[in-house]
Amino acid sequence: MQMIDAIRADAAKVLQEGRAKLVIGYRARGGHRGPVFLSDPAGAAALVYDDACKQNLAVYLRKPEVRARMPVAVVAPPAVMRSLVLLAAEAQLKGPEVVVLAVGDGVYHGVLDLAGVEALLKEKYAGLAPSPDLLRRIEELAAMTPEQRAAFWTAEFAKCTRCYACRAACPGCYCSRCIVEKNMPQWISTAAAEHGNYAWNVIRAFHLAGRCTLCGACEAACPQGIPLMLLNGMLAEDVARQFGAKPGYDREAKPVIGSWNPDDDQGFIR
Amino acid sequence: MMKVIDANKLSDLAAALAAKGYRVVAPVRDADAVRLKEWRPGQAIDTSAISINSAKEFFFPRTETIGRYALEGSEFKPEEVEPQAPRTVLLGVRPCDAAGLAVLDALFNWEYKDAFYNARRAATTVVALVCRTADEQCFCTSVGGAPDSVLGADAVLRSADGGARFILEPLSDKGKSLAADAGAALAEGKAAADPPAEVPVRFDSKAVTAWCGENFESPLWREVSLACLGCGACTHACITCHCFDIQDEGTRREAVRLRNWDTCGLALFTLHSAGHNPRPDQAARWRQRVMHKFRYFVERFGRLACTGCGRCGRLCPAALALSDVCREIEDASKAAAKK
Amino acid sequence: MVEAQSKTAGSTAGFQPRIVAFVCNWCTYAGADLAGTSRLPYAPNVRIVKLPCTGRIDPLFILKAFEGGADAVLVSGCHPGDCHYTSGNYHARRRWALFRRLLDFTGIDDRRLYFSWVSAAEGRKFADLINDVTEKVRAAGPFERANPARRRLCR
Numbered sequence: 001m002q003m004i005d006a007i008r009a010d011a012a013k014v015l016q017e018g019r020a021k022l023v024i025g026y027r028a029r030g031g032h033r034g035p036v037f038l039s040d041p042a043g044a045a046a047l048v049y050d051d052a053c054k055q056n057l058a059v060y061l062r063k064p065e066v067r068a069r070m071p072v073a074v075v076a077p078p079a080v081m082r083s084l085v086l087l088a089a090e091a092q093l094k095g096p097e098v099v100v101l102a103v104g105d106g107v108y109h110g111v112l113d114l115a116g117v118e119a120l121l122k123e124k125y126a127g128l129a130p131s132p133d134l135l136r137r138i139e140e141l142a143a144m145t146p147e148q149r150a151a152f153w154t155a156e157f158a159k160c161t162r163c164y165a166c167r168a169a170c171p172g173c174y175c176s177r178c179i180v181e182k183n184m185p186q187w188i189s190t191a192a193a194e195h196g197n198y199a200w201n202v203i204r205a206f207h208l209a210g211r212c213t214l215c216g217a218c219e220a221a222c223p224q225g226i227p228l229m230l231l232n233g234m235l236a237e238d239v240a241r242q243f244g245a246k247p248g249y250d251r252e253a254k255p256v257i258g259s260w261n262p263d264d265d266q267g268f269i270r
Numbered sequence: 271m272m273k274v275i276d277a278n279k280l281s282d283l284a285a286a287l288a289a290k291g292y293r294v295v296a297p298v299r300d301a302d303a304v305r306l307k308e309w310r311p312g313q314a315i316d317t318s319a320i321s322i323n324s325a326k327e328f329f330f331p332r333t334e335t336i337g338r339y340a341l342e343g344s345e346f347k348p349e350e351v352e353p354q355a356p357r358t359v360l361l362g363v364r365p366c367d368a369a370g371l372a373v374l375d376a377l378f379n380w381e382y383k384d385a386f387y388n389a390r391r392a393a394t395t396v397v398a399l400v401c402r403t404a405d406e407q408c409f410c411t412s413v414g415g416a417p418d419s420v421l422g423a424d425a426v427l428r429s430a431d432g433g434a435r436f437i438l439e440p441l442s443d444k445g446k447s448l449a450a451d452a453g454a455a456l457a458e459g460k461a462a463a464d465p466p467a468e469v470p471v472r473f474d475s476k477a478v479t480a481w482c483g484e485n486f487e488s489p490l491w492r493e494v495s496l497a498c499l500g501c502g503a504c505t506h507a508c509i510t511c512h513c514f515d516i517q518d519e520g521t522r523r524e525a526v527r528l529r530n531w532d533t534c535g536l537a538l539f540t541l542h543s544a545g546h547n548p549r550p551d552q553a554a555r556w557r558q559r560v561m562h563k564f565r566y567f568v569e570r571f572g573r574l575a576c577t578g579c580g581r582c583g584r585l586c587p588a589a590l591a592l593s594d595v596c597r598e599i600e601d602a603s604k605a606a607a608k609k
Numbered sequence: 610m611v612e613a614q615s616k617t618a619g620s621t622a623g624f625q626p627r628i629v630a631f632v633c634n635w636c637t638y639a640g641a642d643l644a645g646t647s648r649l650p651y652a653p654n655v656r657i658v659k660l661p662c663t664g665r666i667d668p669l670f671i672l673k674a675f676e677g678g679a680d681a682v683l684v685s686g687c688h689p690g691d692c693h694y695t696s697g698n699y700h701a702r703r704r705w706a707l708f709r710r711l712l713d714f715t716g717i718d719d720r721r722l723y724f725s726w727v728s729a730a731e732g733r734k735f736a737d738l739i740n741d742v743t744e745k746v747r748a749a750g751p752f753e754r755a756n757p758a759r760r761r762l763c764r
């Protein structure tokens with residue numbers, strides 16, 4: 001049986017058995033992949049799964065229209081599974097609310113609950129890290145002078161129109177009022193100008209520091225092709241190196257920036 | 271006799287116009303995409319695909335300073351801000367972008383004549399490029415347009431002789447001046463125009479306009495918008511979307527008033543300071559998007575506020591396309607008619 | 610006194626760095642105060658912003674300072690273990706450890722961003738710190754042109 005057939009069969013089954021009221025998976029829209037929301041088992045035939053499926057479907061779990069139909073089943077590759085574990089760790093998701101159709105590395109792992117997802121991630125996907133290509137590009141940037149880096153990012157951020165597709169596509173961005181929407185005072189300029197774009201992109205990356213599961217949905221969502229994963233990848237590597245932490249593997253994990261250790265590095269502090 | 275130019279010599283045309291003082295904006299390759307940008311000498315002009323950005327930003331920029339205030343001691347001194355409107359040629363925009371200007375012209379001259387938009391509009395010569403190819407997101411023919419439409423254009427470039435050359439056809443006085451300014455970059459000659467792309471009609475826009483007038487409370491809005499993440503990618507990419515936000519930014523010495531692109535896709539767009547939101551969910555926001563383009567604009571200005579460029583569908587992170595939604599509306603309209 | 614003044618004023622016709630310092634009330638601010646009451650001369654280039662605790666410092670404050678044209682930012686608070694609110698500085702330390710790397714990666718490097726622990730008793734340390742940071746920033750030059758966070762629409 002092809003992997004996709006097994007996924008479709010399980011999607012229909014979880015609906016039939018009442019384990020989920022809604023299945024969120026991917027469907028083909030021409031050359032694109034978009035989300036599909038199934039409440040009828042017969043609709044499972046529309047499900048697809050391939051490398052073009054870049055969207056992080058965990059993001060729909062913050063929509064009230066979706067939450068109203070929990071429990072929800074989500075087709076999830078490892079990065080999305082990590083997002084679900086992260087949301088659980090941050091008290092945004094409870095075990096009974098979600099069921100996962102777990103895929104990864106060309107393999108379908110079947111229907112799992114959050115505990116099962118956690119176990120699977122630790123067993124088979126513990127080594128997830130930025131791709132060698134991304135690491136190489138981060139190194140290239142790091143080898144430049146600060147002025148060269150400033151020029152690089154100024155040129156990239158100049159493309160930003162402040163559409164916030166990056167934020168909308170990210171499961172970690174679930175604040176009911178984003179910092180950029182606060183205007184008393186207006187901390188981050190909403191103008192698509194140099195200072196506003198720098199502040200927006202840097203602060204968003206920082207608010208995901210220690211939380212980003214490197215799913216790449218933000219970069220895929222950006223209509224202007226800004227290489228956001230360079231920021232997220234650099235920070236994720238630093239979080240792993242400095243604090244030995246990788247978000248999205250442990251529902252009991254303490255938040256990286258919200259917690260501290262007496263032995264945290266302070267070599268940079270005079 | 272026509273004005274013709276070899277297809278690979280478009281940058282010579284750009285150079286000739288730049289030498290005559292035009293700021294040249296043209297589609298150029300930018301990493302993996304074609305982008306409408308200020309052309310630099312030596313750059314090749316890429317007409318292979320529609321640009322990912324629309325021509326809107328050259329008339330209605332993403333952010334624009336519309337007021338400036340100096341604070342000297344206790345004195346508040348407003349300063350006039352002149353619109354920045356250099357003489358510009360848009361060399362090779364798609365007909366859907368040129369047609370979108372007709373929508374913006376109507377909006378920015380409705381009751382208030384927008385000096386900033388109008389200055390740029392007056393200073394710009396639009397040279398449209400007839401489409402030889404289209405993709406599955408294009409739907410100009412569903413909204414009263416066509417791949418060879420000349421609406422909004424001062425001149426038009428038509429591919430000819432199997433793509434080997436372009437014919438430049440001036441249409442307006444601005445277009446004729448441009449052709450004259452091009453000088454030797456354009457040759458007198460004859461060429462056989464290539465057929466324009468075929469863009470199948472994807473939905474009946476009149477049915478959409480009619481259905482919108484009767485179905486404000488329809489549950490269809492919730493269904494079609496479920497995938498929507500509530501960002502502004504579609505509105506920012508759209509040639510006709512024109513909503514803006516006024517922001518003041520300042521220090522103790524100086525302040526500016528800015529006009530920035532805004533988007534009805536965000537919940538913030540209609541959030542009241544008291545906390546009430548008249549468009550409380552994405553269904554209501556999607557309803558607004560479709561109604562604005564297919565109903566309200568028709569009622570006010572007699573034209574659709576959509577030219578079928580398809581950028582929204584191409585760029586949406588959730589692969590939601592306005593043309594797909596319109597098709598679903600048309601289907602719903604037909605199903606209701608059968609009952 | 611004159612000699613001390615000229616030492617702190619630096620080259621007369623040269624660039625005067627504008628440095629914003631975010632400091633905690635209980636330790637570094639008190640330390641700065643002690644430097645003053647002890648008549649320890651230090652460079653006048655620092656503008657001090659007092660917070661109750663370094664834990665209150667949102668990285669946005671640092672960005673806002675650069676946006677407004679600071680040539681450098683200094684952040685300083687109580688030594689670990691001495692925080693008036695017990696653990697505020699531990700939270701801050703973690704934030705700084707990551708935020709400084711993000712800023713460096715995007716063009717604001719450690720010639721522009723400094724962190725320190727200065728206690729209420731360390732008036733001398735504070736004065737020396739300000740003098741040292743000021744000279745380092747003077748040597749780095751004005752940040753105006755290369756500053757990617759700088760607001761240029763209005764100054």
